[in-house]
Amino acid sequence: MSANNEKAAADALASEAEAFDKRITERRQHGFVADLRRMQPSEYFYKSFWRHPHYADLYVGEMCRNYLKFFAEHVTPGARILDLGCGPGYFALELARAGYRVTAIDISEKSVATARAALAENPFRDGFGSLEYHVGSYDLALEFGSFDGVLASGFLHHIPEIDEAVEVVARCLVDDGILVWHEPVHSGWTRTDAAFVATIRALLAASGLWYEPNLPDGLDGPGLLALTDDIQQEYILERDPNEADGQSPNDLSLDGPEIVRSVSAAFDIVHTQPSYSFVYRLMGGMRGDQEQLNRLASLLALIDRTYVDAGILNPNYFYGVARKRAVKDNC
Ligand SMILES: C[S@@+](CC[C@H](N)C(=O)[O-])C[C@H]1O[C@@H](n2cnc3c(N)ncnc32)[C@H](O)[C@@H]1O
Numbered sequence: 249m250s251a252n253n254e255k256a257a258a259d260a261l262a263s264e265a266e267a268f269d270k271r272i273t274e275r276r277q278h279g280f281v282a283d284l285r286r287m288q289p290s291e292y293f294y295k296s297f298w299r300h301p302h303y304a305d306l307y308v309g310e311m312c313r314n315y316l317k318f319f320a321e322h323v324t325p326g327a328r329i330l331d332l333g334c335g336p337g338y339f340a341l342e343l344a345r346a347g348y349r350v351t352a353i354d355i356s357e358k359s360v361a362t363a364r365a366a367l368a369e370n371p372f373r374d375g376f377g378s379l380e381y382h383v384g385s386y387d388l389a390l391e392f393g394s395f396d397g398v399l400a401s402g403f404l405h406h407i408p409e410i411d412e413a414v415e416v417v418a419r420c421l422v423d424d425g426i427l428v429w430h431e432p433v434h435s436g437w438t439r440t441d442a443a444f445v446a447t448i449r450a451l452l453a454a455s456g457l458w459y460e461p462n463l464p465d466g467l468d469g470p471g472l473l474a475l476t477d478d479i480q481q482e483y484i485l486e487r488d489p490n491e492a493d494g495q496s497p498n499d500l501s502l503d504g505p506e507i508v509r510s511v512s513a514a515f516d517i518v519h520t521q522p523s524y525s526f527v528y529r530l531m532g533g534m535r536g537d538q539e540q541l542n543r544l545a546s547l548l549a550l551i552d553r554t555y556v557d558a559g560i561l562n563p564n565y566f567y568g569v570a571r572k573r574a575v576k577d578n579c
Pocket residue numbers: 261264265268332333334335336339353354355356359384385386387400401402403406407
């Protein structure tokens with residue numbers, strides 16, 4: 249790589265880290281606790297599932313339960329697990345609570361500081377494996393020996409040089425080690441999926457249960473179609489129409505099919521399954537009596553899960569489990 253290209257790559261990584269530093273700093277200032285067992289409600293999140301612990305459990309909690317299930321199926325108790333792009337560390341913390349020996353890496357210094365703070369306060373120590381956090385880019389992992397499993401939770405789609413990252417992941421793993429992921433597959437999310445969400449939002453708004461109370465005012469046919477198109481863009485770009493920037497500069501560098509193609513170069517894919525279609529950008533936008541909203545959120549999650557599993561709605565994210573392919577000995 250030329251000196252200019254190296255500098256450009258370093259600058260891009262610094263901007264990526266800065267975006268996540270800013271995000272976690274704001275979240276912590278508004279009461280965010282990076283521990284899935286100790287979440288607090290926060291009105292700072294106007295539409296996100298982080299608004300209430302019940303919503304977080306339905307979405308992030310389900311992700312966590314799936315990660316634990318995949319690792320339990322494919323590695324031994326107490327195995328060494330690497331969490332790449334761990335963010336504020338709530339998944340790494342749960343893996344360590346399940347007895348795994350976890351190393352977690354992220355380029356965002358403030359995310360790692362947040363993760364370390366949650367670890368220092370951890371009241372759930374029975375059966376705890378081990379957990380260490382490091383600040384750096386993913387290739388730092390090569391310094392920490394071999395792992396039995398790697399978790400890439402919303403990480404791979406932030407890596408434009410995905411093939412290099414997959415190679416690093418393979419080098420970090422023991423021979424039959426596994427990679428577990430949850431990553432976007434927005435390319436399959438259709439206008440029909442968006443129309444389903446537009447219908448729910450309009451009905452919630454008409455019932456006074458949506459954060460945009462004026463949503464249905466004067467809504468006509470063309471208005472409903474425009475809303476549908478906005479919602480499709482919102483889910484695909486992961487930001488509201490009035491939000492100028494996305495999550496970070498490298499966000500959405502890749503989508504599901506490109507991730508599968510890249511992983512397949514060094515891994516055999518043993519399992520994929522769809523995640524949710526829409527509920528994660530819906531629950532947090534509801535307003536009203538919290539007990540009623542929790543019941544509605546559970547119902548919406550059930551609807552989402554059922555229709556995705558039946559092939560009626562398309563998922564926006566998917567899970568995968570892949571086993572490192574043995575390198576053939578040509579001697
Ligand atoms: C969408 S967040 C996912 C955080 C967490 N894994 C989760 O599932 O909530 C992506 C994370 O990847 C990190 N990241 C981006 N590029 C990275 C790189 N080159 N090396 C390590 N971490 C990186 C970001 O700082 C951010 O915390």
